[in-house]
Amino acid sequence: MRFVAANCLREGMRLAKPLYRGTNTMLSSGITLNNLYIDGIRRSGYSGAYIDDDLSRDIEVIDVISEELRMETMNGIRKIITTAQQGHRSARPLNISAQVERIVRELSGNRDVMVNMLDLCSFDNYTYSHSLNVAVLSLVLGMAMNFPVGDLVALGSGALLHDIGKVFINKAIIQKRGPLTPEEFEQVKTHSRVGYDYIMAEYRLPPRNCRPILEHHERYDGSGYPAKKRGTEISLYGRITAVADVYDALTSERPYRKALPPNEGVEYIMASAGTLFDPEAVNAFTRKIAPYPVGTSVALSNGWTGLVVRNYASYCLRPKLRIYQKDGAAVEPFEISLKDDFNYLNVTISGAS
Numbered sequence: 001m002r003f004v005a006a007n008c009l010r011e012g013m014r015l016a017k018p019l020y021r022g023t024n025t026m027l028s029s030g031i032t033l034n035n036l037y038i039d040g041i042r043r044s045g046y047s048g049a050y051i052d053d054d055l056s057r058d059i060e061v062i063d064v065i066s067e068e069l070r071m072e073t074m075n076g077i078r079k080i081i082t083t084a085q086q087g088h089r090s091a092r093p094l095n096i097s098a099q100v101e102r103i104v105r106e107l108s109g110n111r112d113v114m115v116n117m118l119d120l121c122s123f124d125n126y127t128y129s130h131s132l133n134v135a136v137l138s139l140v141l142g143m144a145m146n147f148p149v150g151d152l153v154a155l156g157s158g159a160l161l162h163d164i165g166k167v168f169i170n171k172a173i174i175q176k177r178g179p180l181t182p183e184e185f186e187q188v189k190t191h192s193r194v195g196y197d198y199i200m201a202e203y204r205l206p207p208r209n210c211r212p213i214l215e216h217h218e219r220y221d222g223s224g225y226p227a228k229k230r231g232t233e234i235s236l237y238g239r240i241t242a243v244a245d246v247y248d249a250l251t252s253e254r255p256y257r258k259a260l261p262p263n264e265g266v267e268y269i270m271a272s273a274g275t276l277f278d279p280e281a282v283n284a285f286t287r288k289i290a291p292y293p294v295g296t297s298v299a300l301s302n303g304w305t306g307l308v309v310r311n312y313a314s315y316c317l318r319p320k321l322r323i324y325q326k327d328g329a330a331v332e333p334f335e336i337s338l339k340d341d342f343n344y345l346n347v348t349i350s351g352a353s
């Protein structure tokens, strides 16, 4: 399968992964796209879709966590948010730690996989999807930094709930598409503290689990909020969650902003190491995140276009490629490894295609 951007989807293409509206299936895998479906995909806010064709049939895109666990966790987050919105206590609060433990177990099975965070997410489930992505990405970084399981569960629990405080902010401000007034921004900035207090009181999680909620907008150089903490005044959990939060926000399609392609999101994070973000967290991030995920197309400096077939840990800019175009003209596909083939040492990826 391969990823095709929403504006490049065409009639007759066959969907390789299902697309959801909320937690319901909008289009099943295997379906042949027509213009009506394509229009629906674009309007729902999907940045693209995975399709199957002759060029990509044998390419497998490995999900870091299963679709089942993903939907179940998103449903759990939805319940926590709804309970908070209704202002009453949950009779049976979700066992957050147990849920995060399951995510950790699945991720442990994929330890060597470069993480493909190219996300299929529609506008209507952005909140839940973003919460889960930030948790998964934070956990991947924690694992790259050799955290023991107990620390991973603590980190993941807070990361999963990092934005819960937004429930208590005026909806009109949260959903506003234009720039916020200074007063509105001050209100938004309260969500870290309010969310932290709420989860501590209602779910009785240990304080260290809640640090990502309180600190995910703190910045390494002291430019963040709510407390303008800097460096190691911010917990390691907070520093990791900040990286995960910003990367996922940048690479997600929003009603008011196009998603950045993964390589540009990675570049932004790398460029902010030591200023906005903890260099150690950024280092773990660059070792685990694929800027050019398997199944995406890239343009090369020699005029070729290829499909990413495989990523190598620590060589994230030198994947294995299936070349299918030269100077825009189709060619009989063949594979090259930018990491291993010495003939291509001077060839670089010039961008996502």
Ligand SMILES: [Fe+2]
Residues within 6 Å of the ligand: 162, 163, 191, 216, 217
């Ligand atoms: Fe936030």
